[in-house]
Amino acid sequence: DTRKKDMHEAPHELSEIRHVIAVVSGKGGVGKSLVTGLLSEAMSRKGRHVGIIDADITGPSIPKMFGVSAEICGSEAGAYPATTSGGIDIVSMNLLLENGSDPVVWRGPILSGVVKQFWHDFIWNDIDYMFIDMPPGTGDVPLTVMQSIKLDGIVIVTSPQELVSMIVEKAVKMASAMNVPILGLVENMSYFQCPDCGKKHEIFGKSHLQEIADQYKLEILGRIPMDPRLAAECDAGQVETLENIYLQDAAEKLLQLEKD
């Protein structure tokens, strides 16, 4: 279907980006950014060069997770992303605002425009995997991103407190309307593992993830426990020195994209 392909916007002429994965969720606060960060770090530990577009513009948290505050720089040719100490390239609204804590109050069309600029005005040097941290929901910005950027697929982040089947159904519909594959599901805050006895407790009740995955024929890429240490280290910008990044198996599966 060439007409759909024509709508995709090319990246900057000096960019090289091999695989692009968008991370989506039904609502805010389920840990979509955390999953984006962990997936990125997991791919980086596989020796891949990773880029992140923080498209969750009104609640950007990616730079903080990686302890990056450097301002974006640019030349006449284009703008350059900021680079983490582990070599992951990041662009986020946070890195463009003079004061990172300033709220962004723009509306949909402008937000979408900013995300497109992150895509084609920046020089992304030799990126194996680009992750796009999408705003929650199925609104304007996710739609525009799916329309204008050629994605390898999306990863859906859920948590057991949500009406997961509804969220998955919405995402499945949006992805199929946009002709974008769903790479799989990640369940966050899946369980709590007792630090003393090691026993796993499903504190939000039994997970229905497997049933939903079966129903929609989706793969479960990973499950992340409720982990206060994980939250503390991410809040402190230490994703790259985490001992357990939980999503090694998911990263293994994303490597399959290189074989297709």
Ligand code: ADP
């Ligand atoms: P979203 O991007 O979906 O809005 P975030 O990734 O920003 O959500 O996570 C929201 C908050 O919840 C953050 O402070 C984060 O550190 C915390 N959090 C997310 N996942 C976990 C987890 N598995 N264990 C503990 N805290 C978590």
